Amino acid sequence: MTAESYSAFYIRRLHSLLGIIPIGVFFCEHVLTNSLAFFEGPEKFNQAVLFLQGLPFVRFLEIFLIGIPILLHAVLGLIIWWNSRCNPQEYGYMRNWLHFLQRWTGIAALVFIVVHVWGMRISWTFHSEIDHVDFAYVSQVFSHSLLIPFYVIGVACSSFHFANGLWNFLITWGIAVGERSQRNLLALCGIVGIVVFCGFMFSLAAFVAPGA
Ligand code: HEM
Numbered sequence: 017m018t019a020e021s022y023s024a025f026y027i028r029r030l031h032s033l034l035g036i037i038p039i040g041v042f043f044c045e046h047v048l049t050n051s052l053a054f055f056e057g058p059e060k061f062n063q064a065v066l067f068l069q070g071l072p073f074v075r076f077l078e079i080f081l082i083g084i085p086i087l088l089h090a091v092l093g094l095i096i097w098w099n100s101r102c103n104p105q106e107y108g109y110m111r112n113w114l115h116f117l118q119r120w121t122g123i124a125a126l127v128f129i130v131v132h133v134w135g136m137r138i139s140w141t142f143h144s145e146i147d148h149v150d151f152a153y154v155s156q157v158f159s160h161s162l163l164i165p166f167y168v169i170g171v172a173c174s175s176f177h178f179a180n181g182l183w184n185f186l187i188t189w190g191i192a193v194g195e196r197s198q199r200n201l202l203a204l205c206g207i208v209g210i211v212v213f214c215g216f217m218f219s220l221a222a223f224v225a226p227g228a
């Protein structure tokens with residue numbers, strides 16, 4: 017291996033690892049916390065947010081375990097994309113299509129996350145009377161009805177990106193080796209993606225129509 021291909025190898029491995037640890041772990045925690053709004057009600061959601069915001073070194077964790085890893089994964093993803101070719105029509109296999117979609121849903125996730133984090137995490141910090149978000153705040157954000165289709169599409173792309181990314185991760189790291197185990201794990205990751213998408217959609221319904 018040349019020095020250049022060594023660094024390309026490690027860049028891809030770092031990119032892959034970041035997609036699951038810590039980003040994928042945060043993603044799963046995030047759907048669980050938000051879906052409390054639907055399954056347990058506003059009070060439980062508020063308690064969960066308070067608990068998370070009360071964690072020691074929470075700002076440090078937000079920056080170093082969420083913000084920087086997402087930024088690094090996004091930048092490395094764009095570099096990998098720039099440096100390699102992906103043309104599904106040329107081959108036509110399902111894997112090529114999944115790879116093609118993996119890349120485009122990464123871009124969609126980037127747009128979604130920028131808008132979402134601005135609205136839910138950054139914009140209110142300029143108002144000194146708000147200490148942290150709660151159910152009422154999130155519900156009021158969704159009074160802008162155009163945000164609802166934006167969220168449905170953004171969450172669908174992010175859930176696909178996570179689920180198919182998880183499957184790629186299992187292959188990249190040698191966990192899914194044989195053809196049969198790869199096929200079974202593809203089905204399992206598909207189920208994970210659907211569950212995560214539904215969890216976010218239930219939470220969206222709770223915020224959009226509180227008390228319904
Ligand atoms: C912030 C915007 C994001 C961008 C621009 C992005 C970009 C990408 C790209 C381009 C790939 C494919 C790389 C290749 O061609 O091999 C990829 C793979 C992946 N992404 Fe993302 N991504 C983003 C967000 C996320 C999020 C939020 C998650 C987790 C919830 C995630 C998890 C993964 C995983 C697990 C992989 C597969 C890694 C592997 O092949 O082993 N990404 N990402």
Ligand code: HEM
Binds near residue numbers: 043069078148175216
């Ligand atoms: C219906 C869907 C969603 C809802 C209702 C929602 C809600 C929220 C809320 C209320 C916050 C602020 C949390 C706080 O300040 O403690 C937040 C932050 C955040 N969300 Fe979401 N979210 C959704 C989907 C997503 C998705 C799909 C992603 C990833 C692709 C995502 C990524 C983030 C990130 C990165 C933050 C900032 C985390 C932090 O700094 O603590 N969210 N979200």
